[in-house]
Amino acid sequence: MPRSTPAPWRSVDRRTATLAALTLVAFGAAALARVLVDATTASIGSSTRYVTVPAAQWDTFDTANVIACVGACCAGAGVLLFGATLVVAVRRHRAARLPRLLAAVTLTMVVGAVLAGIAAGAQDDFAAAAGWTILRTALAGLAAASLPALCLxxxxxxxxxxx
Incomplete structure (x- = not known):
């Protein structure tokens, strides 16, 4: 009598893999938006917007604002998807060391966010301070998103x- 071969055990199920892929896509879109904003605003002078562009006309500054809003939404979606991915992974795997690993990673992100905040406060250049602030916000968001999985x-x- 023919026997069916059992399906190989997978360490990552489809739901976890799908959520992880969506997380990477969201963060990739946010990073692309950041690059596009930098490229768009590279040609903008600080005073030219108010002197040469009428108020009713769409310009590169408005385009950069829209791209930045889309990027911020993608980053927020990425953080939420990251938390959901961790929760699904914790529900799937019952490893004894998983809580310690999650706690160590979360604590590392919190310490990184604090250090990035300190570095942002020490900057004299606005662009450098903005970069450190973005890093601080990202690390703090990822640490907060990992808390439900850590508690579970x-x-x-x-x-x-x-x-």
């Missing part, structure tokens, strides 16, 4: 110990 992993570990 800790609760699962505690429940397994009590059994």
């Amino acid at each position: 992993a800790a609760l699962r570990t505690r429940a397994a110990r009590l059994r």
Whole structure:
């Protein structure tokens, strides 16, 4: 009698892989928007917008603002998808060291956000301060997004110990 071969066990299920891919796409779109904003605003002088462009006309400054808004939305979606990916991964895997690993990564992101905030405050150049502020905000957002997965992993570990 023919036997079917069992499906190989996958360390990452499709849902986790899909969410991770969507997370990468969202962060990629946010990074692309950042590059486009820098390229668009490279030719803008600080006083030329108010002197040469009538108020009712669309210009590169308005284009850069729209691109920046889209990029910020993509970054926010990426952070939410990152948190969802971690929660799905924690639900799928019951590794005993997972809570410690998540805690270490979250703590590293928090410390990185604090250090980036300190570095941003020490900058004299506005562009450099903005770059450090973006890094600080990204690390703090990712750390906050990883908290639900960290709590779920800790609760699962505690429940397994009590059994």
